[in-house]
Amino acid sequence: MSNKTELIRLEGIKKSYNSVEVLHGVDLSVNAGEVIALLGENGAGKSTLVKVLAGDIPPTEGVIKVNGAEFSQLDVFKARELGIRMIFQELNDAPALTVAENISLGQWPTSGGKIAWKELKAKAKEVLNRLEVDIPLDAEAGSLRVGERQLLEIARALIQNAKILVLDEPSAALSNIEVERLFKVMDQLKAQGVGMVYITHRLDEVNRVADRVQVLRDGDSVLNEVAQEVSREELVTAMLGHATVQNVRPVVSKGDTRALVVNNLSDGHVFNDISFDVHQGEVLCLFGKIGSGTSEILESIFGLRPLKSGEISMYGEKFTPKSPQDSTSKKIGYLPADRQRLGSFAIRSVAENLAVSSWDRMAKFGFVKNADEEKAYGTWQEALSISSRRGPSQEISTLSGGNQQKVLLGRWFEAKVNVLLLVEPTRGVDVGARRDIYEIIRKQAKESNMAVLVATSDYEEVVLLADRALVISRGAISAEFTDDLVQASNLIEASS
Numbered sequence: 001m002s003n004k005t006e007l008i009r010l011e012g013i014k015k016s017y018n019s020v021e022v023l024h025g026v027d028l029s030v031n032a033g034e035v036i037a038l039l040g041e042n043g044a045g046k047s048t049l050v051k052v053l054a055g056d057i058p059p060t061e062g063v064i065k066v067n068g069a070e071f072s073q074l075d076v077f078k079a080r081e082l083g084i085r086m087i088f089q090e091l092n093d094a095p096a097l098t099v100a101e102n103i104s105l106g107q108w109p110t111s112g113g114k115i116a117w118k119e120l121k122a123k124a125k126e127v128l129n130r131l132e133v134d135i136p137l138d139a140e141a142g143s144l145r146v147g148e149r150q151l152l153e154i155a156r157a158l159i160q161n162a163k164i165l166v167l168d169e170p171s172a173a174l175s176n177i178e179v180e181r182l183f184k185v186m187d188q189l190k191a192q193g194v195g196m197v198y199i200t201h202r203l204d205e206v207n208r209v210a211d212r213v214q215v216l217r218d219g220d221s222v223l224n225e226v227a228q229e230v231s232r233e234e235l236v237t238a239m240l241g242h243a244t245v246q247n248v249r250p251v252v253s254k255g256d257t258r259a260l261v262v263n264n265l266s267d268g269h270v271f272n273d274i275s276f277d278v279h280q281g282e283v284l285c286l287f288g289k290i291g292s293g294t295s296e297i298l299e300s301i302f303g304l305r306p307l308k309s310g311e312i313s314m315y316g317e318k319f320t321p322k323s324p325q326d327s328t329s330k331k332i333g334y335l336p337a338d339r340q341r342l343g344s345f346a347i348r349s350v351a352e353n354l355a356v357s358s359w360d361r362m363a364k365f366g367f368v369k370n371a372d373e374e375k376a377y378g379t380w381q382e383a384l385s386i387s388s389r390r391g392p393s394q395e396i397s398t399l400s401g402g403n404q405q406k407v408l409l410g411r412w413f414e415a416k417v418n419v420l421l422l423v424e425p426t427r428g429v430d431v432g433a434r435r436d437i438y439e440i441i442r443k444q445a446k447e448s449n450m451a452v453l454v455a456t457s458d459y460e461e462v463v464l465l466a467d468r469a470l471v472i473s474r475g476a477i478s479a480e481f482t483d484d485l486v487q488a489s490n491l492i493e494a495s496s
Contacts, residue, residue, distance in 0.1 A: 402433025
């Protein structure tokens with residue numbers, strides 16, 4: 001727990017863009033050896049607040065106090081000088097350089113005009129020992145797992161004398177083992193007096209990692225309590241502004257027709273002898289830790305990963321997907337986990353992003369009219385409750401995570417696919433939008449007789465979304481659960 005030595009305090013922070021105020025006088029304080037979990041839906045103001053702290057943007061009003069010194073604003077260089085460092089969800093390392101080189105990136109020690117390699121390695125070893133992490137110093141950063149590369153960024157921050165760490169969704173792309181490793185490192189840092197702001201959408205992490213929890217909603221701080229004294233329901237209510245219905249299993253239903261059948265599927269590397277079917281109108285979830293093979297199975301069905309053996313059938317007709325074009329020709333749609341980098345065209349409009357998979361149908365004499373794209377967007381904007389301030393012309397990258405995902409779901413609904421493959425469909429999506437997306441997926445599956453196959457490492461997602469669940473462990477099916485047996489405890493046990 002905290003020794004109550006205050007490291008930072010933000011008082012009355014306001015921030016406006018073009019006369020629109022997005023922070024309305026928010027306070028935030030962090031003590032030495034304390035972790036503050038910062039929660040809120042997308043657009044609540046979390047990112048804006050921590051960017052003020054990190055010196056990325058100036059506040060419109062307010063005071064920043066660091067170790068008793070008072071500032072009206074910080075820049076990035078001053079923030080770093082004061083020991084404030086951001087650890088972003090997106091990796092910010094040099095993958096071709098070694099572990100030791102990455103830890104001292106930007107400040108390699110020199111002697112006589114040459115790089116002091118012995119000192120560089122010694123510093124890297126010292127900081128990794130401080131974190132109680134054993135990673136080979138000469139390994140290339142790009143060869144490491146995501147969790148290990150994230151630890152390198154924390155090590156780099158510490159070697160630069162970080163006293164305050166802001167961790168932005170650090171567990172989003174980590175396996176359960178890597179998450180626990182991250183938490184143990186955070187425990188070490190707490191014991192060493194480092195203060196941390198931990199931004200997360202995963203409410204089950206709050207009690208494990210945080211001393212206090214603060215919730216932002218619409219630019220206001222609406223809750224600031226000891227983490228152990230706040231229930232999950234109270235957190236959700238604070239984030240949404242109203243109470244929510246209890247998480248309950250959906251009514252299970254599926255058609256009699258098997259839409260997709262896979263038999264003895266193997267890629268020779270990650271998964272082997274995978275067999276299952278998905279019926280019309282059914283949502284089947286493949287649950288497993290990151291690296292278990294769930295996403296790779298979907299990649300193979302969509303033609304993104306070559307198969308070594310096995311058969312795939314659509315409505316009884318066998319086919320071997322050699323490319324995504326093969327799969328889309330069979331009316332199979334696919335959404336990757338990284339929707340921004342791999343799933344969308346960031347600088348294009350929401351209408352274009354939604355219509356892109358239907359361009360062949362829309363085209364006349366080789367051209368697609370903007371009006372046809374906008375008509376398609378209008379249909380799904382209303383059906384999916386997509387919030388876009390500038391309508392069909394708004395760039396998709398400027399929408400919240402939940403609204404981006406709704407646009408990409410609408411893409412495949414407009415294309416009238418028979419099978420939809422979804423990888424981590426609510427990663428980085430806030431709690432309110434998650435429920436919307438689950439309802440959308442289930443409704444479209446039933447109304448369109450669409451078979452939906454989901455790969456996810458989120459057990460709560462499986463409970464709330466699946467008609468049926470298969471657990472994948474080390475590239476093989478370890479269990480199948482239906483009806484009321486689709487429970488978090490069963491999923492976790494079977495995946496261990």
